Amino acid sequence: MTAATRLAALDSLLGHVAERLVADEQHVEARVAVVDGRDTLAAVIIRPATGTNGEDSISVEANANGISKAVVAYALRQTADQFDAAARADGDEPITADEATAEQRARDVVASPPRALLAATDVRAAVVRGLRSAKRPSGLDALLAVAANMAAAQQAAEEAPALTVADVRDALDFNADDRDQVLATLRDVLLDTTATRTPEQALGAARIILTAHAQQLAALVEAEHAETRTRWGLNRSTRGLLTGYSNARRTIRTYADRLADEQALAEGAANEQVER
Template sequence: MTRIPDAVAVASLDTHRLIVAVPNKGPAEVSCNLPRPVAASVLRQLADSLDSPAGRCDTALATGRPCPVHDAPTSPRGITSPSRALLDDAQGVGEAAARGIRKAQRPAGLDALLGYVAASMADEEQAAEEPPALTADDVRDALAFNADDRDQVLATLRDVLLDTTATRAPEQALAAARILLTAHARQLAALVEAEHNATQSRWGLNRSTRGLLTGYSNARRTIRTYADRLADEQALAEGAANEQVEP
């Protein structure tokens, strides 16, 4: 015959701030309209109270010091006052009842379960509050967005520096620097090439302009080599990072 419970309690977030349901089988369910750090603190306090030794009241647990009522010394000459005796008797009955409740109703591993739920809620809150990291693709997207700007690299550098919402580790900052400097170097190479072409178109290739045009060509080649080296270093860094992420 199926056991019928003595009472059924119905709770909702309209009347409760935190509801923890621990079925006999299956995972626990947590409903909460408290801030996650507050809920995690409440669950930790509940786990600590279930694990606390018998004979310690809430005041002693909260302060870490002897309770001025429950742990007060006896009166002079070792004689306990009637009020103190009644208090001790009540405390003893309460402790015995608490021990019986813990033994009879506490599911196995409940303290560990509550601790796990509290820690997971705190981790989720921290992960939700942590801003996304600046990635290499973010920098490339910013360059593409500023493609029509008068100075594409300068505008992108401005946007990256102003974006304080994204976190930057040293590796991410280095990646952003490589990408921006690569684009800037290629921009300079294009300017040198344009000057080379303009000079040759205006004056032609002759004895007077040969040295100047050769200097332009050498400068353009040097800048392009620098840009290619930065691009290769960034490609190697991204490849190594992808290998670490893949299982």
């Protein structure tokens, strides 16, 4: 799929976001963020999770690439200070470093960065409080259904049919009344950029088209042979020319027959492999 097609699909998805993602009955702000991560140096993702004892918890995923992890830690501490200030403004007391340390000691579990699971005691209560305050945006299920349908349609579009020898033969039949049947067929096959082509499929198409072209040339030579003999007859002057026409016709037909035989063998081998 081309970049333009992918951008068009993204625009369509964002259009559905704008139409379907609205505030719920409690007027909770609903947001969907589409992030271009090509220039991202670090990322932190917090998801709902379940603790070892089945309690509500959170999962934290973090990674950094192309930047000092010390710089990332400093930036996250600044962000944490900003969130603590916002929590106090909302009447939600922040979790202190001492509380977090006590909780870790109580569980006697050392988190394995960059993924850590937080649960238990006062921290658990704070996490549950935060999870319960997070509302699922209304319209999100509809949005996810639309995204799934778009992904399925995109996958189907990307799975283009392969070019088969039957397609090439059908093209020859379709162009039978054209002034140059073989040239028109070659044009159609080259213009069909949606069909996939393996080396074997391309070779099969080439054999069929060249066989038809050789038969076409043999017919032209035969027509010249017949016209010359009808017009001038067989005599000392025309014998060499007519013999040359006959030899050329025979050579071209031999070439066409060889291509046809090779293609028949290739198709037979392919059919045997499918049957196995």
